[in-house]
Amino acid sequence: MSDIEKGSHHDGPSTRLTHAPRPSGVANPASLGLFSFASTTFMLSFYNVSVRGIHTPNVVVGMALFTGGLAQLLAGMWEFPRGNVFGATAFTSYGAFWLSYASILIPGTGIAAAYTTKDELHNAIGIYLFSWFIVTFLFLIASLRKSIAFILLFSCLSITFLLLGVGEFVSKTAIVTAGGAFGIVTAFIAYYIGLSDLLAADARPLVGLPTGGFKHD
Template sequence: MAAHNNDIEKGSIHAITPQEALGKNNGTLPASYGQAVRPSRIGNPGSLGLFSFASTTLMLSLYNIQTRNIHHPNVVVGMAIFCGGLAQLLAGMWEFPRGNVFGGTAFSSYGAFWMSYATILIPGSGIVAAFDGNDEELASGLGIFLVTWTLVTFFLLIAALRKNVGFILLFAFLTVTFAALAAGELAASVNSTKAGGVLGVITAFIAYYVGLSELLTSEDMAVVRLPLGIFPKRVD
């Protein structure tokens, strides 16, 4: 333990106490606080999360449009559990140690969304069976489920306003997608559900674009760079 402390003191990273980190008098962070932040060696998991989200969203959205006369979305269950769910959840957990609270919150939240949605569709969960054929009550329950995620997405849209144009478009389209799908369930409107499917397809391709941009940015030898419309930082 003593040897470990000596290594910290000799290097460029200095350990500080919680009291020093919070500030002894006025609660402000001291200038040395930045030295206590240990740089993460975790690679950027953003592309993994975005590609996983985009692929699962694209598949479900095509089902909502009733592509090739598909009326049951259950084939998406596997994707929702492992790709949209598990892969996104892992991406979110890897974002937190990198200091990206926004990415960690977004990926973890939507990973949980896909897992919970898949659980509803799995017959063995008994969730749909509990409604005992009452389709109207089931639709209302799904509508409230989707309204809740509309609110979560809208809050993330607010947080994305100072990120870049790519993220703003992504969360803006995702917000209206959830809203349209919620309206489709609550109003028993097939047209609203189909509109949500079309909006979901657009959302998926925006997510693909942002994910590819982040992937290319992380590669030093990448020939092509995709702009995201990053806002310049304000100088106080």
């Protein structure tokens, strides 16, 4: 069972993100969704901080299409029959985010080329990122009764989107770099939660990773 799925009354690897999960024969897809999100976020965030002099993020397109996009979208679809509304909505939403982001970077779509000036393109991307900041902030509100780990995840991700959006609006590399740094932190938190879920799915795990689950009456 999953952090994103089942309830817990102790500080262990599982935290309630839905009140009444339905029995299902579908295997828990949470680790797949979290690892896919984390890996794609990790890669793009490294590009945003210009690791090893990389300034062009287009190598992330494949990851955004198939890992952050398709794999995460499938994880979201598999969460629906399990009755996990939060996990299904989050995975599906961010899977769609990565697919839409990849479409901006693919030259054949003509999306970026449709803008006649760099300022217009930056402002358009800034609005795009700010809309995802709003979505992520709403997920943060929904996570406040779930666990410390999820609060940290959506807090860092909210800051990431906010900084990247502002960086596009004002065309300041330093702000984009700060957003990339928060993105790296976000990726490692997602890796941690995904590993916690993966270990919890084992009947006899060698070790458990606590996520700071809250007690609910």
